[in-house]
Amino acid sequence: MDIKSEIDLDKLPRHIAVIMDGNGRWAKQHGRPRVFGHKNGVRAVRETTEAAAELGIEYLTLYAFSTENWNRPKLEVSALMTLLVETLHQELATLLKNDIRLKAIGAIEQLPTATYKTLLEGIERTKTNKRMTLNLALNYSGKWDILQATRAIAEKVNKGEIKPEGIDDALFASHLSTGQVPDPELLIRTSGESRISNFLLWQMAYTELYFTPVFWPDFGKEHLYKAIVEYQQRERRFGKTSDQLVP
Numbered sequence: 001m002d003i004k005s006e007i008d009l010d011k012l013p014r015h016i017a018v019i020m021d022g023n024g025r026w027a028k029q030h031g032r033p034r035v036f037g038h039k040n041g042v043r044a045v046r047e048t049t050e051a052a053a054e055l056g057i058e059y060l061t062l063y064a065f066s067t068e069n070w071n072r073p074k075l076e077v078s079a080l081m082t083l084l085v086e087t088l089h090q091e092l093a094t095l096l097k098n099d100i101r102l103k104a105i106g107a108i109e110q111l112p113t114a115t116y117k118t119l120l121e122g123i124e125r126t127k128t129n130k131r132m133t134l135n136l137a138l139n140y141s142g143k144w145d146i147l148q149a150t151r152a153i154a155e156k157v158n159k160g161e162i163k164p165e166g167i168d169d170a171l172f173a174s175h176l177s178t179g180q181v182p183d184p185e186l187l188i189r190t191s192g193e194s195r196i197s198n199f200l201l202w203q204m205a206y207t208e209l210y211f212t213p214v215f216w217p218d219f220g221k222e223h224l225y226k227a228i229v230e231y232q233q234r235e236r237r238f239g240k241t242s243d244q245l246v247p
């Protein structure tokens with residue numbers, strides 16, 4: 001049976017997060033340099049974004065560059081930054097045509113100037129789009145996010161704007177870079193690794209984790225559908241018992 005038709009459109013996750021992993025190993029398998037893997041990863045980004053928007057997913061967050069990725073060889077880092085600029089330029093028209101809003105989370109002001117500027121331009125030009133938000137995590141890590149939220153809250157406490165006892169779950173979450181975006185219900189990680197790798201740590205407290213052996217450049221629409229079908233088969237209890245759940 002066609003996997004897409006197995007998806008229950010009334011029970012879609014609102015927010016899907018993806019750790020796009022395995023570009024380097026895919027390239028190695030093909031006897032090519034790592035950058036070739038990243039270039040082919042762009043095709044998977046395009047296809048996943050299109051499939052998510054077509055289904056009616058509201059938020060898609062892609063882990064494109066982690067705080068730790070700066071430790072990669074200099075050439076690979078600069079190739080990734082250039083690829084990002086090229087891709088954003090190439091895809092802007094498609095994002096506009098498809099009513100997709102671009103956003104970014106992470107310390108993006110520390111990115112190379114060309115990358116930062118292109119990103120800001122993409123965010124600005126798509127800011128009134130409504131169909132889906134494509135959120136790129138760039139120079140992002142979950143610990144960084146928790147720290148920057150803590151600092152922002154501490155400053156408000158210092159100024160007397162917030163009382164320490166007023167810091168609750170909702171207030172803390174609103175200071176994270178994801179702000180008012182709902183927590184992801186589903187995380188997909190490709191390439192057979194079963195780790196969170198410092199991604200959305202606070203936001204993934206109750207996220208369903210889906211790991212697939214497929215390398216990111218091979219990931220496509222059907223793989224996304226399969227992940228959603230499996231997510232829908234799971235029972236999300238949020239600490240309750242099965243009997244307490246309303247059907």
Ligand code: FPP
Nearest residue numbers: 020021022023024025038041042045064087
């Ligand atoms: C992980 O594979 C992939 C990355 C660190 C970069 C992801 C970037 C892209 C897919 C291209 C551009 C993205 C956008 C949003 C336009 P890896 O290099 O860690 O692979 P490995 O684990 O096999 O070495």
